[in-house]
Amino acid sequence: MIDLRSDTVTRPGRAMLEEMMAAPVGDDVYGDDPTVNELQRYAAELSGKEAALFLPTGTQANLVALLSHCERGEEYIVGQGAHNYLYEAGGAAVLGSIQPQPIDAAADGTLPLDKVAAKIKADDIHFARTKLLSLENTHNGKVLPRDYLKQAWEFTRERGLSLHVDGARIFNAIVEYGCDLSAIAQYCDSFTICLSKGLGTPVGSLLVGDKAYITRANRWRKMTGGGMRQAGILAAAGLYALKHNVARLKEDHENAAWLAAQLQEIGADVMRHDTNMLFVRVGEPAAALGAFMRERDVLINASPVVRLVTHLDVNRQQLTEVVRHWQAFLQR
Template identity: 60%
Template structure:
């Protein structure tokens, strides 16, 4: 399959499967799994935090962060397009009784500080208590500038808030900026890292913060059914991708830019190449094209897309330049067969 739906579709390599099979394991709920312990200790030190916890997913890691920073009746500020607001099934509200206060994202993915300031609730029992600002980096493939992160840190300090980063693709941001991951992490009280997106592990995310915060998160993880037993078979893959797969993310960024350029040569498709910063692009599709039929046609050729306008395409370690050429050729032929062009 040539699968552009997401970078979550990556497959573990033979070397990764071997590392998973051979990982020493124990019961992680008893803190007895040496591979999980090693990953958490290493990750905390690598990213400049006191502690870390290994979770089953980025959604769980974000929920642990929100529930650890906020109590029932509290509120967090975020973007309208934030994953932990829009795409995580309302978990903060449903399971944490935490009120999200979304603010419109700017075109570059940032949130304007004057809008955030206006959204902070007064100290009055009529209102939820504003406790946290949550940012996402990357967001829809866009990278938040380091200067903006520093400004966000100053903003939360001024207003007595905590600062969380949904860092599902934070390593894509670091590679795009050509900086060490700590230059991003240093601005935040907590941060998540998804190991199963472009980095290529099959399962898992990390949540990082200070020791007290992670201790609270560990209790909530158990409450949510996230306590895993011999989880070292998963943690081994997580450690492997953080130590071996970071630099190759640059290939995904290069491939995404190439894909955007090639799609601009296809009638009915248009991509603003200057907006392609990492491994994600959004193509405007002519309304005359029946996307459902187009996706069905391409699926017959073992090419998978998600319909949408704009249509999101994501590059990852399972997509090569040759795959992109095959896709573009098959796309043109499919459009002819459908009579779209």
């Protein structure tokens, strides 16, 4: 199957599996798993931060991040379409009693700082305390401008807010910036990395910040059920991914751009492409297109606007097949 639904569908390759099978392990709840410890140390070193924490999922990493920044009855400002507001089952509100204050993102994925300022609550007993600004990089494939990240950092320092970045695909942004992770991580208090998206591991995410913050996060990880035992088998995949699968993300970006151009050429309504994502307006025939492609061993999310995501398990030859099938559908 050629699966373009997401970059979460990748499977570990032989080299990654060999690292996983050979990983020394221990009980991570006791802090005894050497491979988990090395992954956390390596991630902190890459980012220029003091510490990192390995968690099972990106949703749990974002939840623990918010719980570690905000107390009950406090508030985080976040984008209307942000993953940790819209797509994580309301976890911060349900489990943490943390109030989200969503605002509309700008076309480039940023949260306009004047709009953020307007939503910061006065110190008044009627209001939840505004504690945190949460950004997402990349956002629907869009890389946030580097100067905006610096401005947001300075803004939160002036306003007494913390700044968290949902960096599920932060390495896609890093590849586009052409810089080290630390050059971007300096502009936030905490951020997440999803290892099981474009980086190709089977499971796992990281939360990165200073030592005191990660100490709080470790308690929340345990409370929310994220304490794992011999987790080094999984952490080894993360170490392999960080060392071998970052630079190759550029290939995914190039494939997405190529696919967008080819689909436009055959008459598909490509709305935009950014990093490893492209969005195609299909409209009413979406269900028929989805079924047509599935019959030809191509998986897409069939909706009026189809998001196609390139990743390490899809090559240019396979994408050529996708274009051929799409053209056949349009010609029906």
